[in-house]
Amino acid sequence: MTVPTETPSARIPMPADGSSHKSYQPELSAALMDMQAAIMRHCSLDPVTIELVRIRCAHVHDCRVCSHVRLQPARDAGADDAFLSQVDDYEHSELDERHKVALRLADAHLFGSVPPSLPAQVKAHLTAEEAVDVVLLVAKNSYQKSLVSLKLDAPGAYTWFDFDPVTGRNVPVA
Amino acid sequence: MSTAATTLQRLRPEAWQAIEFAVGQANDACPDGLLALCQARIRMLLGSPATATDPKSLAVADYARSDLFDDLDRLAVEFTEQYFMDVASMPDGLVEALRSKLGTEGLYALAMGLYAVDQIERLEISAAVRGEDQA
Numbered sequence: 436m437t438v439p440t441e442t443p444s445a446r447i448p449m450p451a452d453g454s455s456h457k458s459y460q461p462e463l464s465a466a467l468m469d470m471q472a473a474i475m476r477h478c479s480l481d482p483v484t485i486e487l488v489r490i491r492c493a494h495v496h497d498c499r500v501c502s503h504v505r506l507q508p509a510r511d512a513g514a515d516d517a518f519l520s521q522v523d524d525y526e527h528s529e530l531d532e533r534h535k536v537a538l539r540l541a542d543a544h545l546f547g548s549v550p551p552s553l554p555a556q557v558k559a560h561l562t563a564e565e566a567v568d569v570v571l572l573v574a575k576n577s578y579q580k581s582l583v584s585l586k587l588d589a590p591g592a593y594t595w596f597d598f599d600p601v602t603g604r605n606v607p608v609a
Numbered sequence: 610m611s612t613a614a615t616t617l618q619r620l621r622p623e624a625w626q627a628i629e630f631a632v633g634q635a636n637d638a639c640p641d642g643l644l645a646l647c648q649a650r651i652r653m654l655l656g657s658p659a660t661a662t663d664p665k666s667l668a669v670a671d672y673a674r675s676d677l678f679d680d681l682d683r684l685a686v687e688f689t690e691q692y693f694m695d696v697a698s699m700p701d702g703l704v705e706a707l708r709s710k711l712g713t714e715g716l717y718a719l720a721m722g723l724y725a726v727d728q729i730e731r732l733e734i735s736a737a738v739r740g741e742d743q744a
Contacts, residue, residue: 446701446704446705446708447708447713447716447717448713456717459713459714459717459718460638460714460717460718460721462634462637462638463631463634463635463637463638463718463721463722464721466627466630466631466633466634466635467631467634467721467724467725469627469630469631470624470627470628470630470631470725472627473623473624473626473627474621474624474627476623477621477623477624496696496697497696497697540735540738543734543735543738544731544732544734544735545731547654547655547656547731547734548734549734549735549737549738553738554738554739557738557739558739561739563616563620563739564620564621566738566739567616567617567620567621567736567739568621570731570732570735570736570738571617571621571624571732571736573731573735574628574728574731574732577724577727577728577731578724580692580696580723580724580727581692581720581721581723581724583696583697583699584688584691584692584696584699584704584720584723585704585716585717585720
């Protein structure tokens with residue numbers, strides 16, 4: 436994996452007290468973090484599907500930090516970088532049909548358009564809960580759009596992460 | 610309530626409640642009516658039917674020329690369009706012009722608030738894909 440060496444400057448200054456940019460709007464930031472955590476706490480998807488959808492979002496939004504980090508349980512389940520590289524051209528990839536359907540549903544959310552054939556495909560391959568979790572996962576990961584808009588998406592100190600099963604929040608893995 | 614909202618509320622009530630709360634917090638953090646105007650533009654770009662009935666929201670496609678809009682409105686809607694269509698190509702000058710009007714905290718509120726309203730509008734489309742047969 437290539438670690439970016441250039442990180443364009445953020446479009447807003449960081450708070451003078453050294454705190455996170457979230458402190459510019461603490462109540463709103465807390466609500467957005469709670470929203471993302473609530474989505475992950477109840478997510479029924481397996482780690483590999485989560486990682487495929489997350490990487491799809493990262494590439495569509497051109498988010499540097501999201502493209503840089505990796506979900507450890509997905510890697511443990513075999514989703515290495517060669518496997519994940521199939522996301523960009525997934526229709527012509529060797530991904531199984533269930534993963535392709537999940538990515539088509541993710542794209543319906545990302546691009547705001549539902550192909551006529553998609554509902555039947557989703558019904559054939561995903562439970563109602565899984566389908567909702569795919570689009571909620573895209574919604575969760577689309578937080579990166581706001582980071583990208585302000586160039587706050589520079590990669591941080593860690594690469595590997597997992598989701599805390601109790602809080603639903605990202606936690607770095609050593 | 611829409612099919613998507615009904616589906617989300619039934620299958621993932623905690624997440625749906627958190628999303629609705631975040632949208633409320635986002636509106637509270639932005640100048641009065643500004644985020645709603647941006648949300649109206651997002652609905653229009655998604656091809657969703659208009660829900661707002663105020664004159665500015667109904668005329669938002671003509672924001673660049675209509676006298677209904679002031680400079681802040683125009684910058685915010687332009688930011689919204691770029692956010693919607695290609696966020697990675699957001700022009701530096703547009704962001705800086707908006708920051709000069711809103712200040713850093715205000716710009717941050719708008720950018721983060723757009724996340725909440727953009728997603729709730731997209732969920733109206735995507736969460737309905739598997740929802741019809743369950744409603």
